[in-house]
Amino acid sequence: MxxxxxxxxxxxxxxxxxxxxxxxxxxxRCRRPIDPGHRWPxxxxxxxxxxxxxxHGGPLLDPANAAAAHLSCNSKHGNTxxxxxxxxxxxxxx
Numbered sequence: 374m375x376x377x378x379x380x381x382x383x384x385x386x387x388x389x390x391x392x393x394x395x396x397x398x399x400x401x402r403c404r405r406p407i408d409p410g411h412r413w414p415x416x417x418x419x420x421x422x423x424x425x426x427x428x429h430g431g432p433l434l435d436p437a438n439a440a441a442a443h444l445s446c447n448s449k450h451g452n453t454x455x456x457x458x459x460x461x462x463x464x465x466x467x
Contacts, residue, residue, distance in 0.1 A: 383434050388421055391439050402446035416445035426452040 377384060391397050398407045401422055411418040422442035425431030429452065431438050442450070 378433070387434055387436060387439055390436055391421060391441055392419070394441075397441050399441060400443045400446050401440035402442050402450060405443070407441060407443055413444065416443065416448075418444045420444040420447045422447045422450065425454060428452040429454055 398409065398419070399405070400407055401424070407419045408417060409419070413420070420442050422440050423431045423433070424438050424440055427433060
């Protein structure tokens with residue numbers, strides 16, 4: 374019995390976790406906001422981008438390898454490894 378791949382519970386849980394991040398609705402490629410009103414297959418819709426592509430050995434379910442992207446940005450990126458514009462979130466304990 375496998376983990377369900379991209380249709381299993383673990384993958385859906387990963388999508389929920391990425392969408393729940395502070396930058397979960399900001400494209401990791403173009404840094405523009407992703408409008409939740411756009412649904413797949415709209416090029417502006419939300420998609421899960423694997424920063425190290427699966428074709429290059431990137432892990433499918435690792436949250437550190439997952440980020441939000443517009444479907445068009447993710448498709449344009451393909452399976453090439455590119456530098457992303459990551460947001461650094463700092464917290465301060467008062």
